Amino acid sequence: MQVVQGEVVAGAMQAARDRRADAAGGAGDQGDGTVRVMRDLARLCWSLSPHDDPDARRPAAPDPLAQQHSETLAAHIRAEIAASAGAIPFSRFMELCLYAPGFGYYSAGSTKFGAAGDFVTAPEQGRLFAATASGVLAIALQALGPHARVLELGGGSGAFAEVALKRLLQLDALPDRYAILEPSADLRERQREHLARTLTPPVFDLVEWLDRPFEDDWDGVLFANEVIDALPTPRFTLRDGEVFEEHVALDGEGRFIRVDRPADALLAAAVRHVEQATGTPFADGYRSELLPQLPYWVQAVAGGLRSGAMLFLDYGYPRREYYLPQRSDGTLRAFYRQHMHEDVLRWPGLQDLTASVDFTALAEAGTGAGFDLTGYCSQGQLPARQRHRPPARRRRGTYRRGRGDAPAPGAQAADPAGADGRALPGDGLCPRYRPGRGVPAR
Ligand SMILES: C[S@@+](CC[C@H](N)C(=O)[O-])C[C@H]1O[C@@H](n2cnc3c(N)ncnc32)[C@H](O)[C@@H]1O
Numbered sequence: 018m019q020v021v022q023g024e025v026v027a028g029a030m031q032a033a034r035d036r037r038a039d040a041a042g043g044a045g046d047q048g049d050g051t052v053r054v055m056r057d058l059a060r061l062c063w064s065l066s067p068h069d070d071p072d073a074r075r076p077a078a079p080d081p082l083a084q085q086h087s088e089t090l091a092a093h094i095r096a097e098i099a100a101s102a103g104a105i106p107f108s109r110f111m112e113l114c115l116y117a118p119g120f121g122y123y124s125a126g127s128t129k130f131g132a133a134g135d136f137v138t139a140p141e142q143g144r145l146f147a148a149t150a151s152g153v154l155a156i157a158l159q160a161l162g163p164h165a166r167v168l169e170l171g172g173g174s175g176a177f178a179e180v181a182l183k184r185l186l187q188l189d190a191l192p193d194r195y196a197i198l199e200p201s202a203d204l205r206e207r208q209r210e211h212l213a214r215t216l217t218p219p220v221f222d223l224v225e226w227l228d229r230p231f232e233d234d235w236d237g238v239l240f241a242n243e244v245i246d247a248l249p250t251p252r253f254t255l256r257d258g259e260v261f262e263e264h265v266a267l268d269g270e271g272r273f274i275r276v277d278r279p280a281d282a283l284l285a286a287a288v289r290h291v292e293q294a295t296g297t298p299f300a301d302g303y304r305s306e307l308l309p310q311l312p313y314w315v316q317a318v319a320g321g322l323r324s325g326a327m328l329f330l331d332y333g334y335p336r337r338e339y340y341l342p343q344r345s346d347g348t349l350r351a352f353y354r355q356h357m358h359e360d361v362l363r364w365p366g367l368q369d370l371t372a373s374v375d376f377t378a379l380a381e382a383g384t385g386a387g388f389d390l391t392g393y394c395s396q397g398q399l400p401a402r403q404r405h406r407p408p409a410r411r412r413r414g415t416y417r418r419g420r421g422d423a424p425a426p427g428a429q430a431a432d433p434a435g436a437d438g439r440a441l442p443g444d445g446l447c448p449r450y451r452p453g454r455g456v457p458a459r
Pocket residue numbers: 123130138139140141170171172173174198199200201204241242243244247248
């Protein structure tokens with residue numbers, strides 16, 4: 018299992034994706050000095066843009082058709098709120114906004130990726146990212162043999178799969194099957210069209226779309242770029258020392274508002290686990306995100322993966338930096354027409370909602386599912402630090418904590434970031450992470 022931090026690749030947009038997180042200050046910076054310089058440069062480009070008036074930079078309101086679309090989804094959400102004693106968890110609101118069939122942001126037909134959409138991901142910015150990442154996939158596939166498979170989660174526009182398959186062909190490392198697990202029917206169709214157009218038939222024939230993870234035992238590589246940040250996330254807050262969960266309710270005029278309700282046992286235990294792991298109780302009023310279901314999700318998507326690797330690339334921080342006291346309103350943000358803002362309740366279905374990833378929690382989830390953490394690094398370091406290592410055989414049947422057991426919900430799991438949370442082990446693929454200084458430059 019490898020975990021890779023997202024970073025600014027180029028351009029103002031990628032910098033904008035990080036901006037809220039940056040508000041917590043230098044200690045919370047993701048990545049190394051190069052990244053910081055690039056980010057500052059990008060910010061500079063942003064601020065020197067011809068649209069220097071902040072009002073001029075605001076995107077135009079959605080057109081009437083889009084507003085109607087959003088209002089239909091909003092009416093559906095209002096009905097669910099009314100049927101749920103007046104409030105639904107924020108995670109459910111986010112799930113409906115992103116994935117409600119036919120109306121959610123990812124389920125409906127809007128352009129999401131690239132300049133004409135709302136945000137840019139690394140595979141959309143050129144071939145380098147996918148070509149580099151597929152070098153990592155190739156190492157594992159070649160070591161595993163011709164029966165090995167690739168499972169890509171959340172294929173986006175299909176841009177990654179196209180470049181990856183072409184690169185794997187060049188490297189003589191084509192998988193037996195290249196499966197895409199994509200919950201959005203609209204994106205599946207786009208991926209199918211894109212790959213049918215850009216791949217030659219024998220390579221295209223390797224691609225399939227799954228409704229659920231592989232159900233049989235399999236060997237190969239699971240790959241996910243910017244998927245975990247798109248998982249509907251619970252939000253928690255503290256009041257008089259008690260854990261509350263953020264919900265969405267309606268005001269007297271039917272507008273969405275945030276309210277807090279006592280957290281259930283799963284979320285409360287997960288929050289206490291973070292406090293214990295960081296050694297710092299959250300202050301009253303502190304608010305952030307947490308995915309208590311992540312261990313089950315990782316277990317589910319890996320399915321019967323026996324030998325191989327999982328490679329996750331995303332935005333985020335190790336736990337100690339994720340929950341810095343200064344980051345007191347979390348990392349949740351919305352993207353609309355290349356514009357980042359914090360009004361996540363606005364325009365359901367028309368804007369992307371995302372929260373950064375707690376990489377320590379992800380590493381815990383992977384080790385809990387029986388994997389070894391083989392690396393943790395910034396995206397920029399991935400190509401230079403590839404090593405020709407055989408993929409690991411998943412530890413099986415050892416379900417005791419510290420030996421690869423699935424953590425109980427919110428349990429006091431062994432922290433792969435180390436007891437003091439100062440290092441997320443990188444075992445040679447990457448140097449150790451140093452809090453506040455980012456991943457050291459080579
Ligand atoms: C921000 S997009 C990233 C797309 C693509 N990986 C890229 O980098 O351009 C998030 C993707 O994750 C997908 N997704 C969301 N939840 C998922 C899940 N539980 N399993 C698999 N894919 C999921 C979305 O439908 C979407 O394709």
